[in-house]
Amino acid sequence: MSQYQEESRADSESRSLFDLAIGALILLLTVGVFGSVLNDAYFARDKDKTGVRRIFAHRWNDRTLVFPIEGTDRQGRRAVFDVVVLTKNYGWVRASTTELEKDDTILSPQEIQDEVLAPQLRQGLGTALGLIAVGLASQEGDVAREEQRGGLRAVRTAQWVRGAIGNRIPMWTLNLGRYIDPCADCEDIDTSWQRPFIVIAVRSVDQGTHISEALADAMSGTSNLPAPSRYSTFAFTKYQR
Numbered sequence: 001m002s003q004y005q006e007e008s009r010a011d012s013e014s015r016s017l018f019d020l021a022i023g024a025l026i027l028l029l030t031v032g033v034f035g036s037v038l039n040d041a042y043f044a045r046d047k048d049k050t051g052v053r054r055i056f057a058h059r060w061n062d063r064t065l066v067f068p069i070e071g072t073d074r075q076g077r078r079a080v081f082d083v084v085v086l087t088k089n090y091g092w093v094r095a096s097t098t099e100l101e102k103d104d105t106i107l108s109p110q111e112i113q114d115e116v117l118a119p120q121l122r123q124g125l126g127t128a129l130g131l132i133a134v135g136l137a138s139q140e141g142d143v144a145r146e147e148q149r150g151g152l153r154a155v156r157t158a159q160w161v162r163g164a165i166g167n168r169i170p171m172w173t174l175n176l177g178r179y180i181d182p183c184a185d186c187e188d189i190d191t192s193w194q195r196p197f198i199v200i201a202v203r204s205v206d207q208g209t210h211i212s213e214a215l216a217d218a219m220s221g222t223s224n225l226p227a228p229s230r231y232s233t234f235a236f237t238k239y240q241r
Contacts, residue, residue, distance in 0.1 A: 052222070052223045053221055053222050054223045055067040055068070055069060055083075055224060055225055057085075060084070060118075060123075060124050061121070063086055063115065064084060064085075064086060064087070064118070064120060064124075065086075066084050067082070067083040067085065067224075067225055068081070068082055068083075069081050069082075069083060069218040069219065069222070070214075071213075071215060071216070071217030071218025071220075072213075072217055073210040073214045073217070074213055077205075077206040077207075077210070077214065078204075078205075078206050078209065078214065079202065079205040079206065079209050079215065079218070080202075080205070081132075081201065081202055081218055082200065082201040083198065083200050083225055084121065084124065084125065084199045084201060085196050085197070085198050086116065086198075088192070088196070089102055090102050090196070090197055091193070091195050091196050092137075092153060092192075092196075092197065093106055094192070097149055097153050097156055100116060100197060101192075112160065113164070116160070117160060121164075121199075124201070125164075125165055125169075125199060125201055126165055128201035128202055128203065129169075129201075129204070130170045130171065130202035130211070131169050131170070131171045131200070131202070132171070132173070132199065132200035132201075132202070132236075133157035133158035133161055133199055133239065134154055134157065134173075134174045134175075134176065134198035134226075135149075135152065135153030135155070135157060135174070135175050136150045136175070136176040136177065136179070136195055136196075136198070136226060136231055137149045137153070137177065137178045137194075138191040139178065139179040139194060141178070143177070143178050143180070143232050146177060146178030147175065147178060147232055147235075150175045150176055150177045150231075150233075151173070151175040151235065153195075154175045155173055155239070157197065157198075157199060158171055158173050158239045158241070159241070161199055162239075170238075171239040172212075172237060172239055173235075173236075173237050174200070174212075174234070174235070174236050174237075175234075175237075176228065176231035176232075176233065176234060177231050177232035177233035177235070178231065178232045179191070179194040179195075179231055179232075180230065180232050181230040196226075198226070211236075212234070212236035215236070216234055
């Protein structure tokens with residue numbers, strides 16, 4: 001083989017290796033960009049342009065929605081929660097701290113046991129590391145009075161849940177107080193959606209996590225959960241009864 005042929009062959013092999021390297025680089029860049037787009041799309045799918053999140057729920061039964069959320073405390077320690085909410089036709093009777101209603105009908109104690117504390121809810125809550133009974137009040141009335149009402153509702157919820165689940169799981173109460181973010185278009189319509197029945201299950205928690213801080217972080221900036229900014233307080237207390 002002549003020196004010219006050898007040089008041509010070497011040059012051809014060099015170009016082939018260069019082309020392969022360029023092709024591999026383009027492939028890596030394409031995969032990286034495509035993966036980044038998919039990642040952005042996945043994490044942005046539940047946010048609007050303001051960054052407010054809409055949490056996607058699953059169901060334990062036809063009247064119980066479960067919203068998985070997670071947050072961190074001020075030290076960056078993480079906790080995961082399930083926010084368990086009855087559907088919108090269930091909620092607290094206006095001005096009551098002891099009664100729930102379905103649509104406009106007050107539930108009897110037996111109906112609370114059968115419909116609210118149904119087997120699926122008992123089973124789901126029964127696997128939690130901890131339980132948080134939530135009390136809250138709608139926009140009507142004086143803030144101080146409604147905060148007191150929210151606290152009593154939280155305690156009543158804890159009593160119901162303890163009666164259904166037992167006392168083997170640690171429990172706290174969370175009083176969110178009165179709804180304070182009414183919109184002008186919502187003033188004269190039904191406000192029952194501002195006082196739903198809620199229990200929160202603690203699913204996992206880093207060691208030493210300040211649970212109330214992690215929960216406040218997890219609930220903040222959500223459009224379809226009671227974000228702390230829309231209520232008048234965030235009173236988190238160990239339930240001892």
